[in-house]
Amino acid sequence: MSSVAVSPLAPKTYPEMPAIDGVRIATAKAGIKYKGRVDLMAMVFDEGTAVAGVLTTSKCPSAPVDLCREHLAGGRARILVVNAGNANAFTGKKGRHTTAVAARAAAEAAGCSEGEVFLSSTGVIGEPLDPSHFERHLSDMVAGAAGDRWTEAAHAIMTTDTFPKLVTRTVTLGDAEVTINAIAKGAGMIAPDMATMLSYLATDAPIAAPVLQALLSRYTASTFNAITVDSDTSTSDTLLAFATGKASARGAPTIETIDDPRLAAFETAFEACLLDLALMLARDGEGATKLIRVEVIGAVSGASAKRIAMSIANSPLVKTAVTGEDANWGRVVMAVGKAGEPADRDRLAIWFGDILVASEGERAESYSEAATSAYMKNDEIVIRADIGLGEGRFTVWTCNLTKEYVAINGDYRS
């Protein structure tokens, strides 16, 4: 992994991450797979922390995903433990044994019930994960946890990521300032649903678990589930949101319903955090050198627009054309055509950026190869397709397909 340089699409600066009241973090070098780097992260929450989550739809989920699904029903969290290097997926009974041992060790360390423990594992699939890592480290980690370690946390959960993914927003809830911090990891095996692969958001705002869940469900559709790197969906995708409620002490109102008008600013910031992280995942797509925004408008419905947009965004031919800096709109036509959704060749219009390249079933009269070629040199490419049949629209983000993607994924385990 370490042979890969930082993505050319990485952010130029990283945010200073403030502490979140009620959240303490610790990391450790457990040597699970990687040597000499942090690969284990614990996030400890004060009593009264609400939790919500969205998990992979894979029919073959990892053992930790099964555990999270079970514990989410309780709506309460005291500790999150994440390891990198081994996904504990397709590990059968051994995998369930490992999550059981890890949950017990985490609960003991945090002084909580096992139902308040959340686990994630990311890395190679199918290798047994030795549970002793958790027994050996968690007690010391919890004892030494501190609030100002969000950047370390983002580093600890990386696998093939070339840069850590962090975002923070501070907004007003009632008369109090509240903060949202979030981190994510993921660079490949990224497609709806979920696209994360792993992402954790924490806030000191007093948001009831059902509201937190409603916010997640509402905004993953247009953020994490609107990005795709390679159309592959992980067995481990996990997005968890934690609300400690500590801002109550500073006068923040407790939000019990999603319709509460006091939620507006928080809701906007919440969505922005998810979108920022999702775009960072696309920017860190394995081997990516271009971020691609695919906007489909004029489809017969929003769902139809999404399927067409995903067909374009997942097309290897579209993605390699962008790599070649070639405005090959013929491949966009092909991808619209193969989506299986209502489309009429003679009504279709396609833009690269602001340049109309095709309309009414043929190349636009104004088309200029020179202008589109110049546009294609940008780091961020917008492909817009107007299907011309209705009002349905959807936007997805992806990245280009390069030789480096093949190199990274053809030499992962060996």
Added chain:
Amino acid sequence: MSSVAVSPLAPKTYPEMPAIDGVRIATAKAGIKYKGRVDLMAMVFDEGTAVAGVLTTSKCPSAPVDLCREHLAGGRARILVVNAGNANAFTGKKGRHTTAVAARAAAEAAGCSEGEVFLSSTGVIGEPLDPSHFERHLSDMVAGAAGDRWTEAAHAIMTTDTFPKLVTRTVTLGDAEVTINAIAKGAGMIAPDMATMLSYLATDAPIAAPVLQALLSRYTASTFNAITVDSDTSTSDTLLAFATGKASARGAPTIETIDDPRLAAFETAFEACLLDLALMLARDGEGATKLIRVEVIGAVSGASAKRIAMSIANSPLVKTAVTGEDANWGRVVMAVGKAGEPADRDRLAIWFGDILVASEGERAESYSEAATSAYMKNDEIVIRADIGLGEGRFTVWTCNLTKEYVAINGDYRS
């Protein structure tokens, strides 16, 4: 295109193609896009030739596909004209004008009605195709056509193909020998349906058009529609079958129904021809160095098995793992999981070749990294997944994903 060497998976020898009674072929260097190579092919059929076809399901088909769809209704063919270098797709009114002019020129040259003309175009999408190429060449081509030019025909229709695709079979129908010849082209933008991109089969057997159509429909499902290179579906995919009926003169019976028991040997040979060509397409997948057979068994239905098999075969992570000669069965689990079909992690079993690598939700006890690594060095890799839930099974073929795929498709037009 010419910079790409012949695929390492190309056949070691090519068949001698016999003439088919009632079929004459001509090729020309029309200079449509390529300079100094044949790029135009005409296949002329004697009166009484039946035709059947399967065409792309793309919602944005090319102009020649529209024409073929219209003319197939008549069931009669006298001339097929195919050009390489320009797909005449997404060319709007200009495209329809070109097919109209080409059909008129072909009908005049062959002395037939326009409804007996079939056209295909392959190459770049969205560029107007100058109809004068057809007006200039077809009359001379038809005049000079001859029966022994199948190999030239296979060359004339190539685009990014690294080798010509030809197959021939001779079988007994009644007491007479009949011959099937078939050619195809295609290396990328290959996925169901259709996977061809272009394929033409001709026989001297007297097969009525509805029977020919029934045979095509029956056997494309397990051949052309069971291969995938990159999940992309062309706007131009066309498979046409022509039966001149000339073997009647040698005593072959005319086949009027698909149930005719005399059809058995012919039917077997027909399917074999389609499968051979389909596998050649997978072997010539852009940049391919490995042929991959994905067998899914134990799914809840055949349709479910096909969706799971396609999910595995189209997974960039599975395909790059094969490139890395890594038996990364974790990615196979991932691909089974994301297919959205019924699957149970704890019943799943996976083999690479004859080597059981995973069963009952975890790595097989007998698993040997050395043995699987040795197996992965083969040119042909079999991935078998037993879903463990039912009797549904389906086999698909694909190829690996390499840096060369990206190079070929990132530098196609420029």
